[in-house]
Each structure stands twice: as C-alpha cells, then as structure tokens.
Amino acid sequence: MGPPGARPGGGRGGPRARISSGDPEAQRAENAEAPKIPHLLRRIVELFEPHRAALITTVVLVLVGAALSVIPPLLTQRAFDDGLFPTDAAGQPTGPNLTALSWIVGAMIVVFVVSALLGVWQTWLTSTIGNKVMGALRVRLFTHLQSMELSFFTRTKTGVIQSRLQNDVGGVASVLTNTVSSVLGNTVTVLAAFVAMLLLNWQLTLIALVLMPFMVIAQRRVGQVRARVAAKTQESLSEMTAITQETLSVSGILLSKSFTRQRSEIDRYDDENRNQIQLQVRQQMTGQWFFAMVSIFMSSIPAIVYLVSGWLLGNGADITAGTIVAFTTVQARLLFPLMGLMRVALDLQTSSALFARIFEYLDLKPAISDRPEARAVPTGADAPGGSLLGRIEFDHVSFRYPDADDDGRPTLDDVSFTIEPGQFAAFVGPSGAGKTTISYLVPRLYEASAGSVRFAGVDVRELSQESLMSHIGIVSQETYLFHATIAENLRYAKPDATDAELEVAARAANIHETIASFPEGYATVVGERGYRLSGGEKQRIAIARVLLKDPAVLVLDEATSALDTISERVVQQALDDASRGRTTIAIAHRLSTVVGADVIFVIVAGRIVEQGTHAELISNGGVYASLYREQAERPQVPTN
Template sequence: MSSSFESAHSSPSSPAAGPAEEPTLRSIGRLFPYLWEFRGRVLVALALLIGAKLASVAVPLVLKEIIDALDKPRPELVLPLAFILGYGVLRFASTTFADLRDVIFAKVTQRAMRRISMAVFKHLHALSLRFHLERQTGGITRDIERGSKAMSSLVGYLLFRITPTVLEILLVAGILFVKLDWVFGVLTLVTLAAYIGFTVTITEWRTQFVRRANTLDSQAYGRAIDSLLNYETVKYFGNEKYEAQRYDSSLIEWEDMALKSQRSLGYLNAAQAGVIAIGVTLMVLRAADGVVEGTLTLGDLVMVNAFLLQMFQPLSFLGVMYRQIKESITDVERMFTLLHRPREVEDAPDARELDVVAGEVTFDHVSFAYNADRPILHDVSFTIPAGKTVAAVGSSGAGKSTLARLLFRFYDTGSGSIRIDGQDIRHVTQDSLRAAIGVVPQDTVLFNDSIYYNIAYGRPDASRDEVIEAARAAHILHFIEGLPQGWDSIVGERGLKLSGGEKQRVAIARTLLKNPAILILDEATSALDTKTEKAIQAELLEIAKSRTSLIIAHRLSTVVEADEILVMEAGRIVERGRHPELLALNGMYAHMWALQQQAEEGGGK
C-alpha cells in the first residue's frame, strides 16, 4: 500500500489547536437563527423579563409609601396595609416572573445547543480527508464541548443578566431623577459608566490570558488523548517519561497563563468594589442631607437605600458576567470557526445522483498533488471494464493508494477526470458516489462496540441473517461464535482487542454487507496468515467477478488473477498487462516477482 504518509501534507499544527479568531459580536449574531426557531417562547420570555424588572423596581417605591404613611403622629392603618399587601404581591411577581421566564426559555436554549452541536458534527464529517489527517482529536472535542456550553452561558448572561440589569439601572436613574432631583440620576449613571469602564478596560486586558490559557488547555488535552490512543507505540519505545514531559510542558505554560488570569481578576475585583463603594456613599450622603434639610422624607431615604441595594447587587456580578461573556464568545467563535471551515471537496450546485449501469471506471489523464511542490500522480490513464478486476502494484509511495482516494473522492483531481459509466465523479453527489463503492483498507479501524455492530455498520438496516452471511463469507463466523460473548463481544478502542487478521476479516465482512457495485481492496489481506489469506483471496476473487474491482497490492501473489495489472513507479504507470505478459517483459514487474518469490522461499526454509 502507498504509505498513508503520502497524505502528510500541509501544516503540522492542528486546526483545533491554533489561535481562535478575535471574539466579536458576530458570534452572538450567529446564534440568532438557532434561537429564533422558537420566537414565540423568546418573546414570552422577554415579556416576563420586563415584567419581573418592573415589579422589582416598583418594590422600593411601595416601600417608600409605607414608610411615609407610618412616619406620622397618627398613622392610618388602612393605607399602609394596602401598600404592604402590594409590596408582597410585587415581591412575589418579580421572583415568579423570573422563574417562569427560565422555564419557558429552557427549551429554546437546549434545542439551540442540540442543533449547533449537530451542525458542527455533520460539518466535521463533511470536511476533507486532509483536515482529518491534520486535526488533533482532543483539541477539537474540547472546542466543541466548550463551545456548546458557552452558547448556553452566552444566551443566559446576555438575555437574563446583562439586559435586565441595564434596564433596571436606567429605570432607577429615571425614577430618582423625576421623584428626587437630577443629582441622584447623574450619580447613578456616572457610577454605572465608571463601573462599566473599569470592567471593560481591565477585562479586555486580561482576555488575552484567558484565551491563551484555553488554547493551551486544548493543546494539552489533545496531546494527552493522542498519547493514550497510541498507548502501544508509547510502550514499544519506552517513552512514558517523554510523553509525560511533553504533556507537562503544555501544562506549565497553561499554569503560567492561568496564574496571570487569576491575578488580573483580583485587580478587576478591587477596582469594581471601589467604584461601587464611592457611588453608594455619595448617594446615601445626598439622601441623608435631604432628610436633614427637610427636602426629602424618611421614605425617600429608605427608597434610595433600597434602590442602591437592589441595583448594585446584580451590578456587582456585572464584571463576572462580562468576563464570562467574553470567554463564552471566544469559545463560541472557536466552535463556529470549525463550523465555517470551508470544505475542500464540495458537491457541484447541479450535482446529480450517480447512475451505475455497468460500473465501468475510467481514469483519464489524471494528475494530482497533495501539495503543489510534491506531485503524486502524473498523467495516469486506465480503464476498469465493468465487472473486471484491475490491480495496481509498485513500491511504497508510488501513488497506488492515491488512486483509491481519488476514486472515492476524498480529494479532487488536479487535472484530468475520473468517470464511472461515463459520468464525471465531480458532477455527481458524493453520497451517491460513495454508496456505490466499497473499500477494504489495509489499516482497519473499528468502533469501540460489538462485533455485530461493526459488521452491521456496512449496512445498518441489514437483517441479522444478512450480517451472519457476510461474516460467513469473510471466514470469521466460526471465530465470532466461539467467543464467550459471541456477537456481543466488544472489540475495544479502534478494535485493539482483535488481532490484525481478525480486524481485517471484520472489515471484509462489513464491505460485503454493503454490497457495492465497485470494490476497492487496499492491501485487504496483508494482515492475514498465509492459510487464511488464500481462503479469503479465493472468496474475494469470486466476489470481484460480479463487480468492478480495483486492487491495491504490494504482495504480487494476490493479483496474479487480475484482468490487468498496472505497475506504478513515482506516480506513473510504467508497465501494464496480465501476469504472464508482465513476466515475459522481464521488466520491473518481473524483477519484483522474482524478489518476492525468493523471499517466500527463504522464509519457508
């Protein structure tokens, strides 16, 4: 097989681990379509929010009337009692409206989280093989996890914390300006402006530490996951300490950024506390002076104090909310960066379904390069007639596996075209193309689930009898039935509980279950012992007779029955023909055959 490192192109850094875009309000705008699906609930929740704040602002006003009514030589009981009852109703309303708002809006947030998570998940599957060869799994999963949670936080803080707090402050400032004098209104707004100014300035400065800490967190998490996925390789080379050092180097830098973030948080809290203390003190002094001079009543003083307590309590969390919003925007932006990453291979706007009539495959003057400075294929042309088998052989790196990847349209050709029954595969939908092609790869990766699930994955709607028949055809049924848990046996992460040969037979079984019109065997029996290989080769050749087949092979003994053999070297077809014809040429194929025969004879001694 052409080494998978034919694809080790482009940047070595993980897309997920790179720096996120500068967080902007654009992220909030991107959330709007997901929230507006339940516009009725959104509007009701906003109405309840406004109702809760109006009731909350009315509480100090009623409290003032109660105090003033009682602050008389002979107070009447009826009037204060009415205000006291009103006070209780308003308190209840402000709390109840807020709770109802959360209940009504919960479905909006949860559905939006679900839809965005699904959109990112589907988009990641739609991205090219190039992206997935470069990505760092741990970093991406971390970004998606943080992004989903951040979306919920962002909506909650903006709609139900910031908006009502600002609304309440403006209402309070207006009431104080109208009912008392302009100084109270000005003091309220100045205190608010100073508080917001300090909060925004210091938070903007410290956001760089937060963002960098998140990036390093994703990198460290990605390294840890990558190391654990390659557990056996780490053990083979005794590199446990090396892996721990790499992981710790990421954590050391993350620790430094986290400490800077924590210190800057302390500065911000001190600045916020100072602004609130100064503003509250000035307003209480002004109110007390008014009571002494007789321009304000005792009820006015109580009202001002109640407003300040009521207003600055949520305001004291404004810094935390602003920081959370900034961090949430950063996380949401990283998630949307993934969502809006362009697809390398796209369906054409007028793409139609592939119509497989016979299954003839044609490569017409195909050239291709993973990177512009490293061409892989050079003007490759050949045809696989319907129902025939063509094999591609050659040394590692000759471009054999690239043929399979281009036919499956993991990449588009640089020049030339690939056609199936005369239809250019760039002009048909990827779903219909891939539904017509079955692939048995050399490096088989299985899901951490049961053997039954992994074979049935070839066609999830297949009946149990069809799954069993596919396992029988792949010569793995006896092995499965001999396991203690039988079909329910879990194969482990990436199938690590099975041997290479067992994994390969599972891969063959699920491809047979798919029942494709075109078959690609990419070193499909390379991991099997000689006896099993011969048995499966006979079965595969029988299956290939009714399908158009492309066999990628290094071991020439597996392709001697092919209708045509393509000998590749440095991305070009240097010889072609049937096995006897190529041996008669006494060229590159004959030389490879002789070497392999000698190796097999030597191994048998």
C-alpha cells in the first residue's frame, strides 16, 4: 500500500494545509493566514549578523550622508543673507558680496560631490549585503528542504515549495537590500531637518509638526491591511507556480493533450492570473490615498510658511528672506525622507508576512533525522563478528503512513523476515498489500511505527542516513532522468567517474550499444525526465547509474511493470546481471520476473502469509500459486 497522495503535485498545499471544503475562495483565505512566528523581528535581524563590519561601515556612511544633506539649506540661507542681499550694521543693503557668495557656492558644490560619492559607496554596500543575505536565506531554505522526510513532499505541491524559494525570498529582496540604509538615512535626515528648521525659526517648525501623530496612526493601519494583502498575493503566486509546474511539464502537457483539456488548464491559469492581478493592484493601491494626503500636506507647507511669515513680519518678527528660503528648502528636503520612512514602515509590515512564510518552512522539523550518536554502516574490520553488509532484517515491524485515514488497519502489520547477504528476495502480492512500503523502510525513507529494521546487523535508526543510503541502490518503475546528457545523468551517481567507468556500467546494463548508436553518443541530451528515450532505454540508463554507484543492496520496485514484452526482456536481463553478487529486493507484479529468486515473500493486507522458493510456493497451492496460475492463464489479446 502506497502513501496517500503519494504523487508530488497531487498533495495538499503545505505543512499547515487542511482538506479543502471545496470553496476556492474559502480555501484561498485559509491558505493566506499568515503563520505566527515568535521573535520574528529578532530572527530577521540575526540574518545580518555575518555582515556586521559591512553594516557598521554602511551606518557610518548613512549618518555622514544624512548630516551632509541638511548643510546645503543652511548654506542657502547664508548665500541669500551674506552673499546676495547683505546688509550693514544699520540693516541697510550693501549690494552683493561676490567673494562670500563664491565661497558659499564652492562649499555647496563640495558637499554635493562628497554626498554623491558616499551615496555610490553606500549603494554598493547595501546591495552587496542585501543580496548576500537573500542568497544565504535561499540556500538555507533549500538545504533545510533537502533534509525533510519523503512524506513532506508527497503531501506538498512542488510548485508551492518552489514559490517559497523564489517568490517569497524574492519578495523580501528590497527589504533586505534597502531597509537598513533607508531607515537610518531617512531617520537622520528627518531629525537633522527638524533641528535645522528649529534653528531657523521655531514658530514655522510647529506648522510642519501639527499633523505628524495623525499620519503615524494612519500609516500603521495602512500597513496592517497591506500585510494581509501581501500574504494573499504570495499564496496566489504559489498557486500559479504550482499550476505552471504541473501543466507545463512533459507529463502535464501529455496528459492535457490526451484528454483535450488544454482549454480548461488555460482557464484555470487565467482565473488565478486574474486573482493575482487584482491582488497586485490592491497591494499597490493600499495606502495610496494616505500618501497622496501626506504629499498634499507637505507640499502645501511652503505656501502656508509664506502666509505665516507675512503675518509674523507684520507683527514685527525678525525674519530675513534667507531664513524663509532656507526654511522652505529644508521643508522640501523633509518630504522625501519622511515619505521614505513611512514607505519602509509599510514595506516592513508587508514583508513580515513573507518572512513568516519563510521561517514557517525553516521551523519544520524533519520527521526522520540522524541521532547525535549516529554512526556509519559497519563494514569489513569495523563490523563485529565479520561483515554483515547486505543483510536486512525486519523484526516485528508495523507501519502506518502519516496522515493516513484511520481505518484501523496499518499498512504493515507485525512483519518479520531476514534476507542474507547476496540473496535475491522478491515481494509479491495484490496491489496495496504493502510491498513498496517495505522498499521505503529499508533505506529509511519512512520510519517504522513499531518494531525495528536492521541493516548489516544494526538498527537503521542508529545509522547515519547518508551512510545507509550510500549502500543502497534503487531502481523504480518511474525512472527520473534530468534534462541533461546521458553522461551527466550517469555521473549523478559518481561525479568523478571516468568515461571508461561509464562505459563499463552501460555495458553491464546492456545499454552501451544503444548509446553508441546515437549521433552524439554519451553527450546525447535525454530531454525532460528522459522523454526523448524509450521506456526500456530509460530503465537501462537508470540501471547503469545504480551500477556506477555499486551498492551492496539493490532495490527493484516494479522496475519492468510499465514496459512492453520485448523491452521487459532486455531490461530484465540487465537487472539479472546487476543483481549478481549483491543483496537484491525485488517488488514484483509480474511473477515471471522472480521465479528464480532465492526467497519469495507473499504479502496480503500488510502481512507475510507465505514464503519460500517458486517451486515450494507452487507446490503449497496457496496464495502465490493462485496468483501465478491467474497470470499464466490470463487470455492474450489476439492480433490481426
């Protein structure tokens, strides 16, 4: 019995997903619930820890640049009052002072040049830091996903996983690259501008401050709305990625064409695309009215300043033209950093939902992991009492798949057997009996619910997964080849294999002559999932790949069941050759492929009901004899 929803792409939407009620909108709303991650801000800050020195340099550059940004308005005041319209002690105009004006203008130019150079340096630093943090986060997430157990991938859509790596990590890129410099720079600029405004005229400064509390409150509310919309947007992107991955793969295209479902797939993608467009527009527009009002208010301040200045002058206040010009210049410079701060605050609130989704995956604990004291598989002199490499034992093993329906019956129920090194053992029985599950438990792709599985005399839970898997080779019914050359696919088992080693493995798998007949030989690109090759050719390349690994144990999971008679015969010969000298576990549907096995285990409803050689089981007249007779007497389809 295989795991429920065992085909990637047919599972549920992620670790928090539940069975859908059938209402797409309800499901989408459920999926968009942002996970609650404790200490989220602290964990985001920790991402920058490896770049502390660069961050300190960035902070210094930001502070210096922000301080320099308020100098030109103050110099503007001096340019007006001391250069263009200077007065004597009695307050009478004396005419332009070109010497003073030249020095002031020169100082302004120097400030502009220095600020520009510092800005370039700062941009390079922030871009480098942000992209390194983003890259490290993406690799960290990919590495963590590699450690997850097989059942995680059988219940999670591949497109959803891809979306976390691409869309979610990419979605926080701007926050990672610009947030530190933007927050520091704009904060210092805003504070320096307010100080400059106070130094120029405290009455006029009050005008610029009167509505600040209301804007902060409004900004917070807008940010909360944008965070919710961002979560829904990313979930929609996940769904679009999943649809793309499912329908534009070779298998998906073949399926849609064979059932003439292209139109429905286009409609499905179009529906989600429309939803994505609406969410993107909604996300962009959320807060635009708020920023429009802020912009109107800030842009109106100069006019109000002129009005208030006229009133103050009319009441005898000592305000010069330079002060008014400098004040409006400072206030104009205040608009952009203040808007920038508010936008960053919104971006932080928005990106918190994306960070939460990323950390949600990073916080997943693999159901199967190495123990602290895990050791390598004992071989040769390391093995007590002589090497048992290749020996497999099941000791009262029971197993139930995670998330399986609770029907009261486990997939495997109290199964015990021993396979000696070098033996060819076959597992046969009705579909869903639990044969493939045994092949999953040997390499510890799943963990036994009860009992123990021993490899080379050691419980597999005491062995490191890498060491255990290095001694096991698997050839399944669904051969997976990368969109690469034959040589590259073979070297996946042994990256440093020589061309001679590739040829030896290919000859052993009875595929070398076929490869040599291709115009490009071993440099032939096989296409996605090997679709440019026939089923028999793919299987023999898979066998050659396993032979290159040279495992002590070979697991054959119905490796010929999907092939035609001629291809099956060729592949079966390759499998027979590959199994010599190593322990072989064959999960078989066609009993004719295992008649020569050293021992055959018959499984029915998760239990071993018979075991023995082919001859012994036939003579017993039990379940095996019945299955064999049924296959032998199955009527053949007549040919014309």
